[in-house]
Amino acid sequence: MNVGLLQLLKNNRGNWLTMEAIAGSLESGPSVVLGEIEKLRQIGYLIEAVPAYGFRLSGCGQKFNADLIEHGLGTKRIGRKVLVYESTNSTNDVAWQYAMEGGWDGLAVFAEHQRGGRGRSQNRWVSPAGSGILCSVLLEDMSRDMGEKLTLLAGLSAAEAVEDVCSIRTRIKWPNDVSVSGKKLAGVMVESRKIDNAFTYVIGIGINCLQSRDDFEGELGNTAVSIRQLTGGDVDRLQLAERLLGRLDYWLSVVNGEVPGQQVKGLHDEWLCRCDEVGRRITLVSNGQSYTGRVVDVSVAQGLLVQLDNGAVKVFDSATTIVMSR
Ligand code: BTN
Numbered sequence: 001m002n003v004g005l006l007q008l009l010k011n012n013r014g015n016w017l018t019m020e021a022i023a024g025s026l027e028s029g030p031s032v033v034l035g036e037i038e039k040l041r042q043i044g045y046l047i048e049a050v051p052a053y054g055f056r057l058s059g060c061g062q063k064f065n066a067d068l069i070e071h072g073l074g075t076k077r078i079g080r081k082v083l084v085y086e087s088t089n090s091t092n093d094v095a096w097q098y099a100m101e102g103g104w105d106g107l108a109v110f111a112e113h114q115r116g117g118r119g120r121s122q123n124r125w126v127s128p129a130g131s132g133i134l135c136s137v138l139l140e141d142m143s144r145d146m147g148e149k150l151t152l153l154a155g156l157s158a159a160e161a162v163e164d165v166c167s168i169r170t171r172i173k174w175p176n177d178v179s180v181s182g183k184k185l186a187g188v189m190v191e192s193r194k195i196d197n198a199f200t201y202v203i204g205i206g207i208n209c210l211q212s213r214d215d216f217e218g219e220l221g222n223t224a225v226s227i228r229q230l231t232g233g234d235v236d237r238l239q240l241a242e243r244l245l246g247r248l249d250y251w252l253s254v255v256n257g258e259v260p261g262q263q264v265k266g267l268h269d270e271w272l273c274r275c276d277e278v279g280r281r282i283t284l285v286s287n288g289q290s291y292t293g294r295v296v297d298v299s300v301a302q303g304l305l306v307q308l309d310n311g312a313v314k315v316f317d318s319a320t321t322i323v324m325s326r
Contacts, residue, residue, distance in 0.1 A: 001039060001040065001043065001067070001071070002026070002036040002039065002040070003071070003072075004025070004026055005022065005026060005033070005036050005037070005040065006040060006045070006071065006072070007072060008022065008025055008026070009040075009045075009047065009055070009056070009057035010057060010072065012056070012057070013056075013057050013239075014056060014057070015056055016050070016053035016054045016055065016056045017054050017055050017056065018053070018054040019033060019054055019055070021054070022054070022055065037049070037055060043065065043067070043068065044063060044065055044068060044238075045057060045068075046058045063112065063130070064084045064110050064112060064237065064238065064241070065084060065238070066082040066083060066084045066110075068238055069082045069084070069108070069110070069238060069241055069242060069245070070082045072242075073242060073245060073246065074246070075106075075245055075246055075248075075249035076249055076253060076258075077105070077106045077139075077249055077252060077253075078106050078108060078137055078245045078246075078248045078249040078252065079106065079108040079137075079245040079249070080105070080106035080107070081104065081106065081107050081108070082107075082108045082109075082110065083107065083108070083109045083110070084109075084110045084111070084112075085109070085110070085111040085112070086111070086112050086113065087111065087112065087113040087114070087115065087129070088109075088111045088113075088114060088115070089114065089115050089116040090114050090115075090116050090117050090118055090136075090204075091109040091110065091111045091114065091117075091134050091135060091136035091204065092118070092136045092191060092202050092204040093116075094109045094111075094136065095107060095109050095136040095137070095138040095202040095204075096193070096202060098138060099138055099140065099193070099195060099200045099202065100195070102140070102195075103140075104138055104140065105138065105139060105140040105141065106137070106138070106139070107137070107138040108135060108136070108137050108138075108245055109137075109138075110133070110134060110135050110241065111134045112130050112134075113127070113128075113129035113130070113134075114127065114134055117134060117206065118189070118204075119187055119189055119206070120176060120187070120189050121322055125187065125206050126217060127206060127211070127215075128211065128215050130210070131208075131209060131210040131211050131215060131226070132206055132207055132208055132209050132210070132211070132226075133186075133205065133206065133207040133209060133237055133240060133241055133244065134206055135204070135205045135206075135241065135244065136202050136203065136204045136205070137202070137203045137205075137248060138200070138201075138202055139200065139201045139202075139203070139252075140195075140198070140200050141198045141199075141200075142198065142199045142200065142201055143199060144199050145301055146192075146199065146201060146255075147190055147192055147201070147317070147318070147319055148299070148300065148301055148302055148303050148317060148318060149255050149264070149267070149300055149301060150190045150201055150203055151175050151176060151188060151190045151318045152175075152267060152268075152271050152298070152300055153248065153251035153252060153254075153255060153267055154176075154188040154190065154203045154205060154248065155172050155175070155176055155177070155178060155186075155188045155271070156172065156247070156251060156267065156270055156271050156274065157244060157247035157248045157250075157251055158178045158186045158188060158205055158207060158244060158247075159171070159172050159178045159186075159274055160243075160247045161207075161240055161243040161244040161246075161247050162178065162185065162186065162207065162227065162240065164243055165235075165236065165239050165240045165243050166227050166230075166231060166235060166240070167231075168180055168185075168230055168231065170185065170274065171274055171275065171276060172271060172274040172275050173275070173277065173323075173326070174275065174277055174295075174298060174304050174318070174323070175188075175303070175304070175318035175321070175323075176188040176189065176318065178207075180225060180230055181225075183223060183224060183225035184208075184223055184224045184225065185207065185208055185224075185225055185226070185227070185230075186205065186206060186207040186208065187205070187206050188203065188204070188205050189203075189204040189205075190202070190203050190204075190318070190319075191204070203248070205244065207227075207240065207244070208224060208225065208226035208227065209226055209227050209228065209235040209237050209240070210226060210227070210228045210234070210235060210237075211224075211228065211229070212226070212228070212229070213229065251267055254266055254267055255267060255300075264300050264301075267300055268298065268300050271298065271300075272297075272298060275298070277295045277304075277326065278295050278296065278297065279294065279295065280295050280326055281293070281294055281326075282294070282295055282304075282306060282323060282325070282326045283323075283324040283325045283326075284304075284306070284316055284321050284322065284323050284324060285321070285322045285324055286316055286317075286320055286321045286322075287320060290324065291306065291308055291314060291316075292308070292309060293306040293307050293308035293309055293314070294306065294307050296313060299315060302315045302317065303315050303316050303318055303321070304316045304318075304321070
């Protein structure tokens, strides 16, 4: 694969590049350029060619490809290694298998199809083959208190990735839904285990991309939505996956204090900008007990802050809380 050519096309994604411009940039002749373009097409890139305009990258094939995702990712930690499965039980399960082996921090697992995809609260996550982004990211050697932070940053990253790549304005519902006009577009699930005295996390993210209404089972047809339904067009799932990993990497660095001038408060503020819940009445169940009150804030480290009807402010963590109504 000609990395220089791919980068040039990616930097000008959607715009035409003349043969002269490409050949000049690569310092190669037209026949070499044509050969390299053909190689990129063979591994899944959609490169249009029109004699009067030249060439342009219009997307990638419908299938995920680990090399294509890894290439040019530019992340520090997330997606150091990418695995793609045609079909697996759950990408979270795969990530946990690698976690048991150790040494796979930052691994990102994608699948075209899951036979036993799961969501929060023992829900299933069903997505027809090739229609969504089904992704799990493994984080090793973490501290105990990362669960809430990872839940928030993963939801925000998914919301931002969809917004950046598909130009759709997204909202976030605590703790884990990315929604558009009240319908669920993506979900996040964070699992943790203690392995060798440190905490290991798997962040599972599902984004509905190419589904039609009929692809959502039963009541989900009314409550879930895909990017294709919203835009009426195709989605470059590869570009969306890359952007998702990029945003996860960025926000994880922020949370770890590795981005100069950015603090955890930045995550809090960005998350809150996308959330319509502050001020709303909400009913939640935690440890078998039901609570009703008004949302006052979110704590990045602890969870949702709700002023209960008796005036007390109670913190609800995402791992043990179910939202009943909002
Ligand atoms: C939710 O909204 O309840 C969370 C859904 C998380 C679904 C993703 S899809 C990829 C990963 N593998 C799974 O089995 N679940 C998560």
